[in-house]
Every structure is written in structure tokens, then in C-alpha cells.
Amino acid sequence: MASVLTIGLLIPQVAAADDAPAFSTALRRQLVLDTAPDQRFSIEERMRHYGVPGVSVAVVENCRVVEARGFGSATVDGRPVDAHTRFAAGSVSKVVASVGALALVQTGQLSLDEDISTQLRHWQLPRQGEFADSNVTLRNLLTHSAGLNVAGFKGYPRDQPLPSLEQILDGTAPANTPAVRIEAEPGKAWRYSGGGFVLTQLLMEDTTQQKFAPLMRDTVLAPAGMKESTYQQPLDAASARQAATGTLADGTPIPGGWRVYPEQAAAGLWSTPSDLARLGIDLVHSLRGKPGVLDTDMAKQMMQRQIGNWGLGVEVSPEGKPRKFSHTGAPVGYRTLWLMYPDTCQGAAIMTNADEGMTLTHEIARALADTWRWPDAAPSSMVTTSALTPEISARFVGEYQLRDFPAERFEVTVQPEGHLGWSRKGRGLRDLVAKGPMELVSPDSGMRLVATGEPSAQADTLELHFPGGVNVALRVKEGSR
Structure with missing residues (x-):
């Protein structure tokens, strides 16, 4: 059988048309062919290849947003994507929600390691059978180690009634996902659970006696300079006018434009790549002892490996690799990749309005790694x-x-x-x-x-x-x- 060789790729010498950024014509696939080892693609080529109508990219270099570009169409009528187009961020919502929860820990309103039942007012997580005496902590929820089920959420058409948090947690109508329950011993293993972040949302609301969207606006979004981001579900009229229409896997637009996610902490953030980049910069500032939403100790705890390659709400790089924190988002009709290298304060946020957009985001990230000399070269593999x-x-x-x-x-x-x-x-x-x-x-x-x-x-x-x-x-x- 032919071998597959891992190769590090040098910065491509590609000319960008007009004022297009160099990375936009330097995309490379996960595998490069021995017959075309230096092959590169433009963003437009790969958008057509994957059936992605629109992409928005923000690049961080030395703790500054140095590039913010849109490509393609945000809506069916052809409105172009620009730096202000808003996308559904999906599970990247969990990162921002985690920052909000940790900010409440800083002020003593929440505890990372006490059982959450002491602060829940309106609903309690059932604990029966072998889990009757199990403690579940905020640290468990943020690290996906609470043993909870319900990995993700489907969203709701804009014309359908929305369930309350309690209905989502109990899996009762009109919720469209199962009840959130303990299925494995808390604290023992990593098990991805969006349900755990719905529980985090309820915990934050119960503790502060505030609704989640305004709480997050005041606690994280505004202090981090994320002026074009919101957890409002459904979107208000002004935000809706800036929103990109989502595209299903078969290439058709989502009826109504997008789905509504009352599971706000898990999947309800609308944002722009520039705003997500600002959050990354804010976290790096905190890590470096500069003013940020989190203090230095809390930021370091967030980025510390807790279980597997997971910190508090973020994925962290494996041992032996350059330090990185990241997350992806995959709500219906959208895909997002967000990553930061804290030692050099480099990174990017890439957002698309298509179910088929995730592979494209990684190809763009490889082009950025080449162009900006990121600590991790993100090498492709060569196939014979x-x-x-x-x-x-x-x-x-x-x-x-x-x-x-x-x-x-x-x-x-x-x-x-x-x-x-x-x-x-x-x-x-x-x-x-x-x-x-x-x-x-x-x-x-x-x-x-x-x-x-x-x-x-x-x-x-x-x-x-x-x-x-x-x-x-x-x-x-x-x-x-």
C-alpha cells in the first residue's frame, strides 16, 4: 500500500488579485497529492466546491485584528458578506458562556467545585440509582465531565413555539431533544454535552436573577468589545437585518433564514469573526496580566488542561504541540472555527453560512498558518x-x-x-x-x-x-x- 508522508509546507508564493489578502488564494487541503504537491486554491474555488454561499474571516496578529473580510453572499438575494455580517456561532457560544460563568465565579456568585443543587432554584437535576449521591459541579459542566447526555441541539423554526429551559432539561413538549440526565459517573470521563450548558445557563440565571442574554451582554460581550454579538433568541429586528441566511447540507436555504436556539449558552450566540477575535485577544490579555473580562488566575484556570484536551469551556492543544485554545460551532446551516495561539497572540475566527462549511474553514486556517507563520504549521499530509x-x-x-x-x-x-x-x-x-x-x-x-x-x-x-x-x-x- 502506498505510504502517506506528513510534510510541512512553506509560505506559498501566490499573488492575490486586486486587494484580496494573500491567504485568500493559498488554501490547501488536508491531503496533498504527489502529482500536485504545491497545489493551492482560492476561497471562491473552494466555496463553489463545497457549496458554501458565504464566508467571513478575521485574523489576529500580535493581539490586533489585522484583517476582516467577507466573501460570497449572505442572503438568497445576493447581499454580500462583509465584516459586519452576523452568523450563528453554534457551540462557540459555549466558550463565551464559560467566560461569563467564570466571571461570576470571580465575584463569588458561583463556585467551580460546589454541587450545583445548592444554587438552582427552579429545577433540580434528577439523581437516581447509582448516581443518587453524585455531585455535579460547574467545573464538571464546563469541562464536559458531568456524565450528562444530549450532545447537541436541532434548533426551532422561527414560526414554532419555544420551550422553556425547564422543558428542554426535562425533554417535554415543545422541546425537540431528550431529557438531560446523568448517564455516567460525574468527574470520571469527557463526554460532550450541550445539555450541560443548558444547565449552566439555568444556574447563571437562577444565581443572578437575570435573563441570560442581558446578563451576557453586561458581563462579557460589552466589556470584551463584542458590539455586534448577541445571545438574543429570537433575534431582534436590527440584528436580523445583519444576519446571514443558513444553508442546509443539500444546498437549500433554511426556511425562514435560520433556526432559533433557546439553548442560548450551548448554541445561541450570533456574532461576527471580528467579535470572536476580540474575545480571543481579551483572553490572551488576561493570561498576560493585562485588564480583561477575567483576571489572570481565572484565565489560566480556563486554559489549563482539566480532562483530556479540555479546559474550562475550550479545547486546548495536546501535550507537545504549540499552546492553542479553540472551539468549533455547527448549528444547523452554519459552521465556525475559532482558534488562538496565546504565546504569540495570533489566531482567527472563520464563519460560514453552510452545513458543508467546516472543511472549508480548516482549509482557510491552513492558508492563514502559512501566510502568518503560526506556531503550528498545520501540515497537510502527502498521499502517493x-x-x-x-x-x-x-x-x-x-x-x-x-x-x-x-x-x-x-x-x-x-x-x-x-x-x-x-x-x-x-x-x-x-x-x-x-x-x-x-x-x-x-x-x-x-x-x-x-x-x-x-x-x-x-x-x-x-x-x-x-x-x-x-x-x-x-x-x-x-x-x-
């Missing part, structure tokens, strides 16, 4: 390819379903240009290249499709290798639909 023969095409082309999730289906097809593509129902097409007679790989995502068993005219079983694991897919036979 083989010629795509008719035999290889015949072996892989067809429809498949995941063995353990039969409703999940995908196709491998021959494209008009002659290469192969991978597509999931309702999602965009991804290019595939051959690594050999029994393996295909996606340069965009790094996904590998490996035909198992003896070589044959048609593969009946494929292994899908992702960074997170392996799934087995079975060829769909005629009449099995």
Missing part, C-alpha cells in the same frame, strides 16, 4: 496516488449502506471528468483518488475507502476510515432498498 483504471472504478462504483446504521447510505460514482466522487444523500460531492487497486482516499477530508477481502470485479464490503474511527459499509443489492 495510483492511476485510476477501469478495474478500480468497477470495483468501487455503486451504492452502499453502513452495516451498523442501515439508514445511512452513500454512493461512489464516476464524474463527467472521469474521476470518482463520494456523496451522501442530501450532501455535496467529494472527490476521490486511488491509492492502489483496493483503496480510495478523499483529499478534502482524509477519509479512506478500503475494499476488503480478495480483489474482485465488485467490492461487496468497504471499510470507511475516518479520524474518529472505522465504519463498515455493505454494497446495496438490487431490490434491497
